[in-house]
Amino acid sequence: MKAFSVYGYTQSGKTTTIENIIRELKKRRYSVGSVKEIHYEKFEIDTKGSNTDRHKKAGSELVTARGYFETDVLFPEKLPIEKILSFYDQDYVVLEGVTDYxxxxxxxxxxxxxxxxxxxxxxxxxxxxxxxxxDSYKGIPVINSIDNLDALVNLVEEKVFEILPDFDPNCCSACGYDCRTLGIKILRGEANREDCVISKNKVKLFIDDREINMVPFVQNILSNAVKGVVSELDGYKRDAQIRIEIGNENEK
Known part of the structure; x- marks a missing residue:
């Protein structure tokens, strides 16, 4: 999945730009999702006193409202972007106003x-x-999404890459950079998405079909722990592929 953000000042044309990009991506047969960041402290999508609001205030950790034409899932907290994106599986996700990822x-x-x-x-x-x-600013193209939409979406296709991890620089720099510096270098053509060692990992962890990114150090711990156990079992072969599935502990 690829994601990018359109951000800037109010009344600058953000939402119009996003609408046009989404329409053109759909025209090019991509699946598209979107996320809107709302910079308003008192914003609440739920109506005070409604049944779902009463559920939330009673202590429900996750509230879902299912209507005839839409389903709304309400979290009583601000989720990190990484968690939000885990609910998406579209080709592109367009974020409006997001600058912290x-x-x-x-x-x-x-x-x-x-x-x-x-x-x-x-x-x-x-x-x-x-x-x-x-039409440009210090080498960065300035493109009108109304008059020159093809050029803008061509640039999206060229520049936007599969989502990178966003680890703390102290946790992983196996590619030679921290995650954010690698992203900048990919945009400049000075590195490739494949340079991220996480994309090359031989140890993958999935929880409910969602892959969990792990720094090389954690991958090695998990790999060594599993190999240490299964190497004592009949049928173990060196360098064999090992697959473990753990079901619901409450299942009988």
Whole structure:
């Protein structure tokens, strides 16, 4: 799965840019999901006093409302982006307003001053109202999503890569960089997505079909622990593929 964020100032054209990108990606036969970051402390999608609100206040840790035409799952907390993305399996996920995760970004702006205030090394394109005035900024293409949508989505296809891990730099730098620096170098063409050693790992852990990223150190611990046990069993062969499944402990 690939993900990127479109962020910037209010009224700069963010949502219009996202709408256009989504439509064009769908036209190109990709499956697409989206995430909207809401910068408003008092925002609540649930209505105070509603049945689901009463469930939540009574202590339910996860509340689901199922209607005739939609299903809404309500978490009584702010989830990290990594957890949110685990619910998606689309080809692309477009995030609006998200800047705290290790993904490529498109900056939407109304002026050069706004670009200079918000730009960072993860930006691979600029769009929004400023695209009516300039076509590049310090080597970064500035593209109007209305008049030149094909070029913008071509750039999305070219630049956006499979989601990288976002480990603490102290936990993993096996590729020679921390995760965020590797992402920047991929955008610049100075590295490849395959340089991330996690994508090459021979030890994979799945919980309810969701793969859990592990740094090489943890992979080695898990691998050595499993091999230490199964190597004493009949049928063990050196370098054989080992598969373990653990079911629900409450099953009878």
């Amino acid at each position: 290790n993904i490529p970004k498109i900056l939407s702006a109304k002026s050069i001053e706004e670009i200079e205030e918000r730009i960072d090394e993860g930006v691979f394109a600029i769009s929004g109202r400023i695209a009516n005035e300039i």
